[in-house]
Amino acid sequence: xxxxxxxxxxxxDLLRPCDLALAPQLASLAQIQEALRIAxxxxxxxxxxxxxxxxxxxxxxxxLARRFVVSADALQxxxxxxxxxxxDAFMPPVAxxxxxxxxx
Numbered sequence: 001x002x003x004x005x006x007x008x009x010x011x012x013d014l015l016r017p018c019d020l021a022l023a024p025q026l027a028s029l030a031q032i033q034e035a036l037r038i039a040x041x042x043x044x045x046x047x048x049x050x051x052x053x054x055x056x057x058x059x060x061x062x063x064l065a066r067r068f069v070v071s072a073d074a075l076q077x078x079x080x081x082x083x084x085x086x087x088d089a090f091m092p093p094v095a096x097x098x099x100x101x102x103x104x
Contacts, residue, residue, distance in 0.1 A: 023086045033079050036072045043068065 020027055043065045044050050050065055 019087075022090050026083060026086060029079055029083065033076065036076060040069065040072055 015026055015030055047062050047065050050062070050069065054063070054066065
C-alpha cells in the first residue's frame, strides 16, 4: 500500500470569481505571489544551508540567494497589504450605534 501525501497547504487566500469581478488585478498579483513561493522553494533546494548564518567564504550565488529571500519577503508583505487594502475598500463601513458603549 502506498502512502498518500497530505493535501498542500494553500499559500495565498483563494480568489473567487466575485473577487476578480471587483478587483481583476488580484489575479496577476496572486500569480506573482505563487511564483515567489516556487522561486523560494527552488532556492532552498539549490542551497540547503540558505537559512544558516552566512560564512565569509560562501559562494556568490548563495549570497545573492540570501538577498533574494529578503527582497521576496518584502514583496510578499507588500502584496498582502495591497490585497487587504483592496478588500477593505469593498467592505461596507460598520454602522456604530450612538449608545452602544453604555455598559447596561
